[in-house]
Amino acid sequence: MNALDVMKISPIVPVIALDDENDALRLAEALLEGGISIMEITLRTPAGLKAIEAIAKAMPEMHVGAGTVCNVHDMRQAIEHGSGFLFSPGISQELIESAKAYKIAFIPGVATASEVMLAQNSGLMHAKLFPATVAGGVSALKAFGGPFGEMRFCPTGGVSLSNLNDFLALENVICVGGSWIVPKEALVQQDFKSITALTKEALSTIR
Ligand code: 3PG
16 A cells, blocks of 8 residues: 555544553444544554554454654554554654655655655655644645645644535645544543544535
């Protein structure tokens, strides 16, 4: 699976922070029931790697990858635990080279023209715009479309039901990422039905 394949799985990529790896399979089921078969599980909690491993082993129908991959140690661990792809909030030469060596789909975060140039000149034509609304949102993506006509983006950070269609309408946007589909309170309350409902609501909002 390359980066484009990953970004085409679903128009919405849930960005997930899990405090308890025991929630992983039920969360994956709730998202699948709602119609989303991709999960970006961030490495910002210690449960992240175990959750990735549990889903990768037990649920082949769910595409699971890691987010918040900030250095090569994160990258190695994420791959060893079964991540099928990797998202990063930023971009660095070291991450680009390691991802190539591991032959894994790597979607770096970019926020400036120079970072887009680093991605593009390294052969990475797919990137996250992060943090999307802070980095200029729709206007920035339209502006990037001029000099970087081949680049395709997954805006993440500040995306919600109220603006996802503005992003998805852009020619250079394939999908959006967001955390609102998996609220922390729903996990604390073990309310997986509400996560399925939020997933369905998000997909049905897309025009
Ligand atoms: C993140 O890394 O937390 C993502 O960008 C999610 O951002 P959001 O909480 O604004 O959806």
